[in-house]
Amino acid sequence: MSEVVLKAENLHYSYSKGHKVLKGITLEIHEGEKLIILGANGSGKSTFFLNINGVLKADEGKIYYKNKLINKSNLKELKRHVGIVFQDADNQIIASTVRAEVGFGPINLGFNRQEVIKRVNDSLNYMGISHLIDRPPHYLSGGEKKKVSIADIIAMEPEIIIFDEPTAFLDPQNKYIFEEHLKKMSFENRTLVISTHDLEFAFRWADRIVVFYDGMIIADADPISVFTDKEVLDKANLKKPILLEICEILKTKLILDTKTKPARNIDEFKHLFDLI
Numbered sequence: 001m002s003e004v005v006l007k008a009e010n011l012h013y014s015y016s017k018g019h020k021v022l023k024g025i026t027l028e029i030h031e032g033e034k035l036i037i038l039g040a041n042g043s044g045k046s047t048f049f050l051n052i053n054g055v056l057k058a059d060e061g062k063i064y065y066k067n068k069l070i071n072k073s074n075l076k077e078l079k080r081h082v083g084i085v086f087q088d089a090d091n092q093i094i095a096s097t098v099r100a101e102v103g104f105g106p107i108n109l110g111f112n113r114q115e116v117i118k119r120v121n122d123s124l125n126y127m128g129i130s131h132l133i134d135r136p137p138h139y140l141s142g143g144e145k146k147k148v149s150i151a152d153i154i155a156m157e158p159e160i161i162i163f164d165e166p167t168a169f170l171d172p173q174n175k176y177i178f179e180e181h182l183k184k185m186s187f188e189n190r191t192l193v194i195s196t197h198d199l200e201f202a203f204r205w206a207d208r209i210v211v212f213y214d215g216m217i218i219a220d221a222d223p224i225s226v227f228t229d230k231e232v233l234d235k236a237n238l239k240k241p242i243l244l245e246i247c248e249i250l251k252t253k254l255i256l257d258t259k260t261k262p263a264r265n266i267d268e269f270k271h272l273f274d275l276i
């Protein structure tokens with residue numbers, strides 16, 4: 001397996017006394033992996049993200065970035081290398097033009113004017129939205145805003161990009177476009193962590209799935225193992241993806257060999273029948 005970029009060790013966090021939201025989260029994130037975090041509303045996913053990018057400070061536990069223990073003196077490094085694309089772009093976007101919005105991060109990181117301009121242009125180009133550079137972000141469509149919020153993070157060139165429920169407000173066409181962007185980022189070996197309630201997407205996209213339940217991790221495995229673990233599915237209120245369900249039915253009907261590895265996307269599904 002690839003190198004560990006970030007390690008969270010036994011993280012505990014409470015917003016207020018007596019209400020523990022994280023109850024001992026230990027997790028390693030590997031370079032270039034496609035990691036999905038699942039879990040019911042309120043299970044602590046967003047709180048965990050804010051802890052591992054240094055916005056919130058854990059009550060207990062340690063964070064290592066590239067084997068270096070994070071403390072007050074190097075916290076900035078964590079903020080720089082772990083970028084979060086928030087669920088609601090309106091909560092993330094603050095500036096009055098797309099140019100100022102995307103330039104905000106690099107300016108904060110202390111880059112000179114020339115480098116800021118370069119990063120703004122490169123990241124808008126990367127997201128295919130250079131034409132929006134002078135527009136006020138708040139008047140863009142939901143899909144455009146989402147692209148701006150991703151460009152925001154890309155401009156800071158973080159090592160890990162976290163997407164907190166990225167497709168929540170997107171229509172099917174924009175969901176498709178978002179997935180295409182993810183493909184491009186994965187191809188470039190970026191480390192991507194996504195929390196989602198879209199189980200079909202999680203099943204077809206992830207290398208690895210971690211399941212949160214009441215501030216704890218109750219599963220950490222490959223998608224097929226997680227979605228065939230009835231105990232985990234029941235506990236975390238998750239459902240089997242339809243494709244997995246279909247493969248299992250075809251096995252019980254002996255249309256597919258019982259040892260066949262379930263398909264995780266339509267192409268894999270078609271290939272299952274090549275062997276028959």
Ligand SMILES: Nc1ncnc2c1ncn2[C@@H]1O[C@H](COP(=O)(O)OP(=O)(O)OP(=O)(O)O)[C@@H](O)[C@H]1O
Binds near residue numbers: 015021041
């Ligand atoms: N700023 C805050 N102040 C107080 N409590 C908070 C705050 N943010 C979150 N919480 C509480 O912490 C718990 C975990 O919330 P969190 O947003 O981390 O869960 P989540 O798994 O990301 O949920 P969702 O799937 O709904 O986004 C919830 O009980 C929530 O009400």
